[in-house]
Amino acid sequence: MVVMRHIGSFPVSAVGLGCMPLSIENNRGVAQGIRTIHAALDAGCRLLDTAWSYYESGKEPEANERLIRQALSTWKGPRREVLVATKVGHYRNFTDGKPTWAVDGRPETLIREAKQSALALGVDTIDLLYFHRPDPSVPYDESVGALKELVDQGVARMAGVSNASVEQIHQAQGILGSHLVAVQNEYSPVHRSTQDTLLECEKLGLAFVCYSPLGGYRRPVDQSKFDVFKKVAQTHGVSYQRIELAWELAQGSHVITIPGAHRPETILDSLKASDITLSADELTELNRG
Ligand SMILES: NC(=O)c1ccc[n+]([C@@H]2O[C@H](COP(=O)([O-])OP(=O)(O)OC[C@H]3O[C@@H](n4cnc5c(N)ncnc54)[C@H](OP(=O)(O)O)[C@@H]3O)[C@@H](O)[C@H]2O)c1
Numbered sequence: 001m002v003v004m005r006h007i008g009s010f011p012v013s014a015v016g017l018g019c020m021p022l023s024i025e026n027n028r029g030v031a032q033g034i035r036t037i038h039a040a041l042d043a044g045c046r047l048l049d050t051a052w053s054y055y056e057s058g059k060e061p062e063a064n065e066r067l068i069r070q071a072l073s074t075w076k077g078p079r080r081e082v083l084v085a086t087k088v089g090h091y092r093n094f095t096d097g098k099p100t101w102a103v104d105g106r107p108e109t110l111i112r113e114a115k116q117s118a119l120a121l122g123v124d125t126i127d128l129l130y131f132h133r134p135d136p137s138v139p140y141d142e143s144v145g146a147l148k149e150l151v152d153q154g155v156a157r158m159a160g161v162s163n164a165s166v167e168q169i170h171q172a173q174g175i176l177g178s179h180l181v182a183v184q185n186e187y188s189p190v191h192r193s194t195q196d197t198l199l200e201c202e203k204l205g206l207a208f209v210c211y212s213p214l215g216g217y218r219r220p221v222d223q224s225k226f227d228v229f230k231k232v233a234q235t236h237g238v239s240y241q242r243i244e245l246a247w248e249l250a251q252g253s254h255v256i257t258i259p260g261a262h263r264p265e266t267i268l269d270s271l272k273a274s275d276i277t278l279s280a281d282e283l284t285e286l287n288r289g
Pocket residue numbers: 017018019020021049050132133162163184185210211212213214215216217218239241242258259260261262263266267269270
């Protein structure tokens with residue numbers, strides 16, 4: 001059974017599906033994407049994570065949002081139970097011929113992209129809209145101010161910030177008040193430096209959503225960081241990825257994790273992470289890293 005937690009007052013599965021791999025470079029096509037999303041939803045996943053910028057460099061934006069719309073419209077289950085979170089403020093580019101990610105946090109860009117995201121998702125109101133990443137050339141208050149405007153206009157119901165420091169979370173809460181419900185930051189066994197933001201979110205009553213929770217699949221990571229997770233996984237007789245996700249969820253009841261997947265098999269395994277109870281000794285060992 002998938003354990004439920006909350007983003008704002010909306011119940012979501014503690015493990016959501018990070019949909020990015022389904023539409024960026026090296027995706028496996030629309031049919032496989034829909035199969036993966038349907039498998040996740042059928043197994044009880046109630047949180048899909050997407051972004052305006054989840055498309056292949058040089059191709060059409062909103063590809064991932066359109067994929068999600070297609071998957072939800074052909075799914076036989078209860079659509080209203082599923083929270084779809086999207087993000088604005090990033091776009092795809094090329095650097096030396098290689099696909100890259102760039103930022104544009106100007107208010108007019110965020111407002112335009114959010115309206116396009118709503119259209120692509122086929123909704124009047126986006127469930128949860130994040131500001132994807134601070135743009136060093138735009139004052140943070142101005143970018144977050146655009147999110148406030150979008151909530152006030154009814155384009156988004158709830159707001160979040162991503163890749164945010166403790167200071168920026170406070171700034172965002174000052175502007176958005178109770179409309180700010182979530183912070184999405186990188187957090188995994190190989191990326192623990194955002195622990196301060198995870199703890200701050202608990203104090204502020206915000207959901208903390210761990211992205212790239214397995215270390216991400218797009219860049220090489222120090223594999224030795226997984227050794228202790230592999231050891232604990234052997235005791236439980238499960239994949240070490242499931243232990244990684246269970247360890248993240250054990251950081252607090254406000255924590256939600258969104259592993260990515262190209263295939264039904266991997267998300268189905270990940271969704272079982274919330275069933276795992278780690279002992280106090282195991283947690284101490286995993287926390288030590
Ligand atoms: N806010 C931001 O700036 C930001 C940045 C990056 C990512 N994100 C979000 O975070 C999500 C997840 O991050 P990510 O996709 O970069 O990386 P990730 O979740 O750390 O890793 C995904 C990789 O792990 C594999 N995997 C997943 N579950 C597994 C399991 N149970 N057993 C074995 N392997 C498993 C997948 O395999 P297969 O490919 O074989 O299925 C995939 O290759 C993204 O999809 C996106 O929604 C947000």
